[in-house]
Amino acid sequence: MSFVRETYLLETPPPGISVGVLGWLRNNLFSSIGNTLLSLLGLYILWVTVPPLIEWALLDAVWQGSGRDACMVENAGACWAFVAAKFGQFMYGRYTFEERWRVDLVFVVGALTVGLLMIERMPWRRYLVAFGLLIYPVLAYVLLTGGQFGLPAVETSLWGGLLLTFVVASVGIVVSLPLGILLALGRRSKMPVMRVLSVIYIEAWRGVPLITVLFMASVMLPLFLPPGTNFDKLLRVLIGVTLFSAAYMAEVVRGGLQAIARGQYEAASALGLGFWRANLLIILPQALRLVIPGIVNTFIGLFKDTTLVMIVGLFDFLGSIQVNFSDANWATPQTAASGYAFAALIFWIICFSMSRYSMRLESRLNEGTRRA
Amino acid sequence: MNENQMAIEMTGVDKWFGTFHVLKQIDLSVKRGDRIVICGPSGSGKSTLIRCINRLEEHQQGRIVVNGIELNHDLKRIDEVRAEVGMVFQSFNLFPHLSILENCTLAPIWVRKLPKAQAHELAMKYLERVQIADQAHKFPGQLSGGQQQRVAIARALCMNPKIMLFDEPTSSLDPEMIKEVLDVMIALASDGMTMLCVTHEMGFARTVADRVIFMDAGQIVEENEPEAFFNRPQHPRTKEFLSQILSH
Numbered sequence: 092m093s094f095v096r097e098t099y100l101l102e103t104p105p106p107g108i109s110v111g112v113l114g115w116l117r118n119n120l121f122s123s124i125g126n127t128l129l130s131l132l133g134l135y136i137l138w139v140t141v142p143p144l145i146e147w148a149l150l151d152a153v154w155q156g157s158g159r160d161a162c163m164v165e166n167a168g169a170c171w172a173f174v175a176a177k178f179g180q181f182m183y184g185r186y187t188f189e190e191r192w193r194v195d196l197v198f199v200v201g202a203l204t205v206g207l208l209m210i211e212r213m214p215w216r217r218y219l220v221a222f223g224l225l226i227y228p229v230l231a232y233v234l235l236t237g238g239q240f241g242l243p244a245v246e247t248s249l250w251g252g253l254l255l256t257f258v259v260a261s262v263g264i265v266v267s268l269p270l271g272i273l274l275a276l277g278r279r280s281k282m283p284v285m286r287v288l289s290v291i292y293i294e295a296w297r298g299v300p301l302i303t304v305l306f307m308a309s310v311m312l313p314l315f316l317p318p319g320t321n322f323d324k325l326l327r328v329l330i331g332v333t334l335f336s337a338a339y340m341a342e343v344v345r346g347g348l349q350a351i352a353r354g355q356y357e358a359a360s361a362l363g364l365g366f367w368r369a370n371l372l373i374i375l376p377q378a379l380r381l382v383i384p385g386i387v388n389t390f391i392g393l394f395k396d397t398t399l400v401m402i403v404g405l406f407d408f409l410g411s412i413q414v415n416f417s418d419a420n421w422a423t424p425q426t427a428a429s430g431y432a433f434a435a436l437i438f439w440i441i442c443f444s445m446s447r448y449s450m451r452l453e454s455r456l457n458e459g460t461r462r463a
Numbered sequence: 464m465n466e467n468q469m470a471i472e473m474t475g476v477d478k479w480f481g482t483f484h485v486l487k488q489i490d491l492s493v494k495r496g497d498r499i500v501i502c503g504p505s506g507s508g509k510s511t512l513i514r515c516i517n518r519l520e521e522h523q524q525g526r527i528v529v530n531g532i533e534l535n536h537d538l539k540r541i542d543e544v545r546a547e548v549g550m551v552f553q554s555f556n557l558f559p560h561l562s563i564l565e566n567c568t569l570a571p572i573w574v575r576k577l578p579k580a581q582a583h584e585l586a587m588k589y590l591e592r593v594q595i596a597d598q599a600h601k602f603p604g605q606l607s608g609g610q611q612q613r614v615a616i617a618r619a620l621c622m623n624p625k626i627m628l629f630d631e632p633t634s635s636l637d638p639e640m641i642k643e644v645l646d647v648m649i650a651l652a653s654d655g656m657t658m659l660c661v662t663h664e665m666g667f668a669r670t671v672a673d674r675v676i677f678m679d680a681g682q683i684v685e686e687n688e689p690e691a692f693f694n695r696p697q698h699p700r701t702k703e704f705l706s707q708i709l710s711h
Binding site for chain 2 (some may be wrong): 342352355357358359360361362363364365368372373374377380462
């Protein structure tokens with residue numbers, strides 16, 4: 092038997108898929124008895140939880156008032172008046188009132204820089220990155236601490252609230268990534284000394300809880316230093332948090348490095364690229380791209396872990412909120428719940444933004460590249 | 464023989480992977496412009512041999528001199544050697560995060576310190592030559608295997624190497640793509656490039672090679688001009704190998 096094709100077949104569209112709202116509902120929610128039961132159960136759970144939450148947070152909430160009396164009405168919901176009255180403290184801690192514009196300026200410039208960086212194909216992007224990494228930290232340091240250019244000094248012991256959270260988190264994030272990369276490279280190094288030192292560092296820091304690190308930094312460390320040396324408590328905490336998260340970062344980055352095929356190193360070497368150039372130009376761009384989810388995961392973890400600085404007497408965002416629960420002027424049954432809800436909301440917004448941004452970054456970087 | 468005419472000089476080279484003796488007393492000299500094909504069964508050490516020439520593998524005994532530079536623990540000199548020795552791999556090893564053009568300009572810019580515009584021009588010249596200039600702004604993942612391998616050849620050529628090493632360049636390609644890569648290699652050979660090719664493309668060896676080297680069990684078993692090598696093989700192992708690969 093023989094066969095010879097006379098004409099090639101043309102491409103045709105796939106068979107029709109049922110469309111429209113009803114079609115979607117039938118396909119996704121009510122496709123079988125079991126699926127229908129699960130859908131109904133889901134709807135019931137939403138019915139039970141969402142309306143009371145809305146009632147508490149919005150309908151029955153007290154939005155205005157200057158003291159506990161406002162929130163002591165019958166069936167009162169959330170006491171947002173408390174959050175409104177203490178908002179300044181939640182944001183700045185005990186930062187000198189007249190100088191708070193400096194914090195605002197740092198926030199605004201920071202937000203603007205990050206916002207502009209998110210715009211792809213910005214013509215001045217390169218300079219913006221340089222500004223964000225080199226000039227902005229100096230600017231922020233000068234503005235926040237003061238003592239120069241005629242700005243009154245504001246001691247770090249007065250810093251608090253969201254300001255402190257941001258300072259600890261952003262320093263931790265910005266410094267721990269390069270440090271983690273170096274440690275990851277060290278751990279994969281062929282030089283035994285580098286490797287052993289990196290392994291010891293990583294395992295030592297990962298093996299202790301952050302609380303221990305913070306206690307060491309603020310309570311124990313001064314005991315070992317010669318008497319009279321007294322450096323800033325916030326600085327000590329910053330160093331502790333950064334070194335701690337660098338160890339985690341190192342392992343995330345190492346995971347990415349391990350995923351890069353040996354051929355990439357060989358091709359880079361064969362072209363005459365040395366160790367640093369091969370890593371900076373070829374290996375790391377690919378490895379870091381692979382582990383963006385892990386890196387952002389570590390960032391988010393670090394951001395939330397900043398709340399632990401409370402135990403060494405620094406009042407971060409959550410700490411500033413909690414401190415105000417004991418204000419007799421605002422002692423109501425709803426105060427704590429409202430404060431915690433507010434804290435949760437702000438933390439969630441920030442962490443969710445980080446997560447969304449990382450997803451955008453991933454899909455942008457993967458355009459066209461990962462199909463080999 | 465004048466030292467300057469020597470591209471590669473290997474004397475008494477030994478190498479072990481752990482306790483496995485992978486290269487045994489290799490002596491090989493390659494003059495400028497020589498085109499050498501190395502063949503042999505898998506595991507015979509032919510890839511390891513050419514990977515020793517740009518020190519992707521480190522030999523443990525003997526001497527290797529490439530372009531007048533002896534390979535030893537001096538890392539600076541090794542990068543010098545590597546800049547003059549281009550290599551093409553079986554699995555292409557293009558950089559997937561860079562465009563075709565960037566793959567080609569990277570080393571000229573960072574190793575040769577060429578200005579961007581000049582590197583760009585150079586890259587386009589060689590991409591033109593391997594007939595893939597129209598794909599310059601695509602990424603490696605968007606190209607077929609044969610196209611990727613041609614880009615890999617262009618990438619190596621952009622460094623203006625004195626020697627080109629090919630490590631089974633067509634072994635992972637579909638039959639239809641093998642020819643387009645071989646055509647590029649043949650053109651390169653006719654321009655007088657010094658080439659060492661590990662390959663089983665015997666047609667290529669017949670037309671292009673000055674010498675064919677047969678390796679087995681980590682040693683050079685037979686070495687001859689292609690005409691004699693294919694028509695009058697001497698060693699029984701060579702005869703057996705040739706009858707295996709030429710019988711189909």
